[in-house]
Amino acid sequence: MADDKKPRKPTLPPGMGGKSAAAGGKLPPGKRPAPTLPPGKSASATLPPGKRPPAKLPPGKRPPGKLPPGKRPPGARPPGVGGDGASGLTRADFSTDQDVRWCPGCGDYAILATVQRLMPEIDTPKENVVFISGIGCSSRFPYYMKTYGMHSIHGRAPTIATGLKASRPELDVWIVTGDGDGLSIGGNHLIHLMRRNVNVQLLLFNNQIYGLTKGQYSPTSEKGKVTKSTPFGSIDHPFNPSALVLGADATFVARTMDRDPKHLKRMLRETHDHRGTGFLEIYQNCNIFNDGAFFEYTEKATKSDRTIFVENGKPLVYAGGTMGLRLNGLKLEPIDLTGDKWSKDDCLVHDETSVELAGVIGRMFRVDTLPQPFGVFYRVSRPTYEDQLHSQIQDVLDRRGKGKLGELLNSGDTWEVSG
Amino acid sequence: MELKTVESIPEATILFAGDSGDGMQLTGSQFTLATAYAMNDLATLPDFPAEIRAPAGTTYGVSGFQLHFGSVNIQTPGDEVDLLVAMNPAALKVNLERVRKGGSVLVNTSAFDKRSLDLAGYDENPLENDSLEGYQLIRVELTKLTREALKDSDLNQKEIDRSKNMFALGLALWLYSRPVEPAERWISAKFAKKPDILEANLHLLKKGYHYGETTEQFVSRFEVDPASLEPGRYRAIQGVHALALGLLAASVESGLPLFYGSYPITPASDLLHTLSRYKQFGVMTFQAEDEIAAVGATIGAAFGGSLAVTGTSGPGVALKAEAIGLAHIMELPMVIVNMQRGGPSTGLPTKTEQSDLLQAMYGRNGDSSLPIVAPSTPGDCFEAAYEAARIAVTYMTPVMLLSDGYLANGSAPWLIPDPAELPSFPVKFATKTNATIEGEEVFHPYVRDRETLARPWAKPGTANLEHRIGGLEKQDETGNVSYDAANHEMMTRLREEKTDRVARDLPPLDIYGAKEGDVLVVGWGSTRGSIQAALDRLLAAGRSVGAVHLRHVNPLPLDLEEICGRYRELIVPELNNGQLVRILRDKYLLPFRSFTKIQGRPFMAGEIVSYVESVIDGGQDNG
Numbered sequence A: 001m002a003d004d005k006k007p008r009k010p011t012l013p014p015g016m017g018g019k020s021a022a023a024g025g026k027l028p029p030g031k032r033p034a035p036t037l038p039p040g041k042s043a044s045a046t047l048p049p050g051k052r053p054p055a056k057l058p059p060g061k062r063p064p065g066k067l068p069p070g071k072r073p074p075g076a077r078p079p080g081v082g083g084d085g086a087s088g089l090t091r092a093d094f095s096t097d098q099d100v101r102w103c104p105g106c107g108d109y110a111i112l113a114t115v116q117r118l119m120p121e122i123d124t125p126k127e128n129v130v131f132i133s134g135i136g137c138s139s140r141f142p143y144y145m146k147t148y149g150m151h152s153i154h155g156r157a158p159t160i161a162t163g164l165k166a167s168r169p170e171l172d173v174w175i176v177t178g179d180g181d182g183l184s185i186g187g188n189h190l191i192h193l194m195r196r197n198v199n200v201q202l203l204l205f206n207n208q209i210y211g212l213t214k215g216q217y218s219p220t221s222e223k224g225k226v227t228k229s230t231p232f233g234s235i236d237h238p239f240n241p242s243a244l245v246l247g248a249d250a251t252f253v254a255r256t257m258d259r260d261p262k263h264l265k266r267m268l269r270e271t272h273d274h275r276g277t278g279f280l281e282i283y284q285n286c287n288i289f290n291d292g293a294f295f296e297y298t299e300k301a302t303k304s305d306r307t308i309f310v311e312n313g314k315p316l317v318y319a320g321g322t323m324g325l326r327l328n329g330l331k332l333e334p335i336d337l338t339g340d341k342w343s344k345d346d347c348l349v350h351d352e353t354s355v356e357l358a359g360v361i362g363r364m365f366r367v368d369t370l371p372q373p374f375g376v377f378y379r380v381s382r383p384t385y386e387d388q389l390h391s392q393i394q395d396v397l398d399r400r401g402k403g404k405l406g407e408l409l410n411s412g413d414t415w416e417v418s419g
Numbered sequence B: 001m002e003l004k005t006v007e008s009i010p011e012a013t014i015l016f017a018g019d020s021g022d023g024m025q026l027t028g029s030q031f032t033l034a035t036a037y038a039m040n041d042l043a044t045l046p047d048f049p050a051e052i053r054a055p056a057g058t059t060y061g062v063s064g065f066q067l068h069f070g071s072v073n074i075q076t077p078g079d080e081v082d083l084l085v086a087m088n089p090a091a092l093k094v095n096l097e098r099v100r101k102g103g104s105v106l107v108n109t110s111a112f113d114k115r116s117l118d119l120a121g122y123d124e125n126p127l128e129n130d131s132l133e134g135y136q137l138i139r140v141e142l143t144k145l146t147r148e149a150l151k152d153s154d155l156n157q158k159e160i161d162r163s164k165n166m167f168a169l170g171l172a173l174w175l176y177s178r179p180v181e182p183a184e185r186w187i188s189a190k191f192a193k194k195p196d197i198l199e200a201n202l203h204l205l206k207k208g209y210h211y212g213e214t215t216e217q218f219v220s221r222f223e224v225d226p227a228s229l230e231p232g233r234y235r236a237i238q239g240v241h242a243l244a245l246g247l248l249a250a251s252v253e254s255g256l257p258l259f260y261g262s263y264p265i266t267p268a269s270d271l272l273h274t275l276s277r278y279k280q281f282g283v284m285t286f287q288a289e290d291e292i293a294a295v296g297a298t299i300g301a302a303f304g305g306s307l308a309v310t311g312t313s314g315p316g317v318a319l320k321a322e323a324i325g326l327a328h329i330m331e332l333p334m335v336i337v338n339m340q341r342g343g344p345s346t347g348l349p350t351k352t353e354q355s356d357l358l359q360a361m362y363g364r365n366g367d368s369s370l371p372i373v374a375p376s377t378p379g380d381c382f383e384a385a386y387e388a389a390r391i392a393v394t395y396m397t398p399v400m401l402l403s404d405g406y407l408a409n410g411s412a413p414w415l416i417p418d419p420a421e422l423p424s425f426p427v428k429f430a431t432k433t434n435a436t437i438e439g440e441e442v443f444h445p446y447v448r449d450r451e452t453l454a455r456p457w458a459k460p461g462t463a464n465l466e467h468r469i470g471g472l473e474k475q476d477e478t479g480n481v482s483y484d485a486a487n488h489e490m491m492t493r494l495r496e497e498k499t500d501r502v503a504r505d506l507p508p509l510d511i512y513g514a515k516e517g518d519v520l521v522v523g524w525g526s527t528r529g530s531i532q533a534a535l536d537r538l539l540a541a542g543r544s545v546g547a548v549h550l551r552h553v554n555p556l557p558l559d560l561e562e563i564c565g566r567y568r569e570l571i572v573p574e575l576n577n578g579q580l581v582r583i584l585r586d587k588y589l590l591p592f593r594s595f596t597k598i599q600g601r602p603f604m605a606g607e608i609v610s611y612v613e614s615v616i617d618g619g620q621d622n623g
């Protein structure tokens, strides 16, 4: 599995709210009380309980210019906070005091900022929100969210999220994963999460590379990719994540990009609001190891021609309304809407509930003659795993009443031995 | 009128053996039930092939069920068999060596045709040469008698032949004067929807019982008086069921909902099956897509505040190792049940072994010492499971519970515990912030309890306690990610110290036999019965031996070292290639002798007796 070293010194770009570059990843001396344990001594001998220095963070730890996070006293919401959400909370309430350690310019920053901006608008109580990740650059995410969170092990976030959500259905559980974490080492869990339809959100930060381990090709890297582990080009055929999860009967499949914050935020919201597993693939630029992997779709010069933003009930048009897509037999065909031959009425109309259409759109994948689709490809409703789990339990409780331990222990064939 | 004489005996061992399709496990468990009704003490050893339907008639397809019962204290499934019921030549061939000289062998003579003899690898029919000399041979034409008894039935030939085990069961019940009603009740319930089969089975059961009365082959039958067990209400219980009940009891007493995540694996699947039926207790069971998902979901449930348990066998624990390490560094409570089986790799899936102790102890990356609890009898699985859950929650740590195939499948009479008498199981969730930074109230997830060193358990959903945990090293108290060198050393030691502190809560060890003297036998897990049966014989022979049995293998009980010092020789019997012995030598630097058996079967008491005697009498190298 990937190791967990920083790829670069975690210097933050200006305005990203980090510490000065000079501070780097090194802890300033005296930042925390030095452990009092001399090497070789048993902890019990030298650490009388309660004798440890209080965990006080030295002054100045928090970088200047950053809002002190979560200033509200326990149990109280600050009155009259002019937040951007109905909850009265603001983005700052969802930001931790941890230094964000992604490389400057990494697409992850935009995603983090957008999620933090979205959170106050979501009506789940803050304490019910949980972020769970695996291993990889994206998986550092939970450390920066001032909610409950777990940075787990490589590929396994969906399993942990499943256990948590199944046992605590009232929680709002988000999974943050990447193309290596979610599709390679954790591929099995990803597909099973989809078929079970646990009501969680899975954000797949796809940068088509292994960042944290410093630049090996990933299961979404294009064939022929030259990386440290493929000096002569990758011979692996890449996954198309949308097609993969559609194959696993996902109930919500969408795609967005780090460089379109508006669309990103809307997609995050829709993914969250879906009751069932929400699968959102986010094209994320890794400017260190795979810079520009998605520029064709994200940069101004080509974005309009090379992408199509699908919307339920609307015709499939792109390139500023000059191009459309129609079905010719079972094949998609780009049509020119500027001439006399075709009009919008000839275009295929998107229907999120059609699995056939989802297949067609999901399979529009890096085809030179077709634009790359973004938006919600598929959305249907199916009972969630945790609802079914608990309704089965409730059903038995209704029929048989609450179990009594003493009765169960004494059930079956018993006999008495008298004294 | 009773036509035969009745001979009273203190104990007996019976072994039913046949093809996997002959229903031997069912016959054995029904005989066990009847024996429980007769209020005998008992111990069982089911022994079946790894293949679900191994080719009929082959030696590797033989399935057996051994039962030792008596009016005396029964510790093991029996060293030697008094009565072997062999349904075919292969069953005879495989099991004859387990029958004591002079013991009885009941064979289904109808099955000794040329083809079956060939399949079993017999050159000659053993019933026709002198190979069974020295045994009481009881010839019964089981197949023929069964067909005759059911000649008016509507069942087809195959169904009729498959029912012959009921005839054998009836005969065995008669021979040992067991009640026939429990089996009748069971059959009636089981085949309530299949009246043909129901009637045929009941008819055969009776026919078998009456056959004993009428045939001239038996001059007498046996009787075994009720055992003098501690007063109370009993049931016969299989270890796996006791373990499930122990986990459930822990859930009820702690008020924590039970979450069980598991992936099917022999011999742990029965735990999943059993717990999945306890929905009226709110038990959540999750059959995962693989072993890792099972432990992952369990970690998620633990984070959410459930009593979280995952169960598997050795190969599954290997797959879960990384996640168990995660639970260890995150200091979340959970129980990992390992129903050990023969290893390495797939090994001997249906046979018992104690060979995952070192895996439980060391089988993770990094320094990660976990408490290890091991039940010693089928009934003890209840208490051990309860105890494992209590340690997990009290100390905020994953706990390894090492059962095995023998305990899981074996049954014994069980004094049903009174829920009111169970040790208390308090749970404290964090509800308040516990630190102040620059006047701001905050929650630090790694501030420890002074006594147990446990960190607080703050469930998601608790306002103001939002915190992040994960697999990266934690800064002491704040729980923030820390790469600080000295902090890592301290945290590693703290985690180990926390595990060590479990020993403070342990009751003093019980010494079985001599409190000091020539030999101390140190055992753990499922070998308790064999060791104590051996001790009984050694003590009766005037030997100066004592035994301690470890329920807690990590940390080791604090009084063990002192006890070891009271004996000249220290012997560690194990069903592996010597694992506990390494831990003990390492910890105490004492010359523990290792006595091992790695055959997928429990120790016979006699094997331990001989070894101990040879050590006392000299001539054993310290191996």
Ligand code: SF4
Binding pocket: A007, A101, A102, A103, A105, A106, A107, A108, A137, A138, A207, A211, A212, A285, A286, A287, A288, A289
């Ligand atoms: S994804 Fe790339 S740019 Fe972002 S933190 Fe990782 S290595 Fe750096």
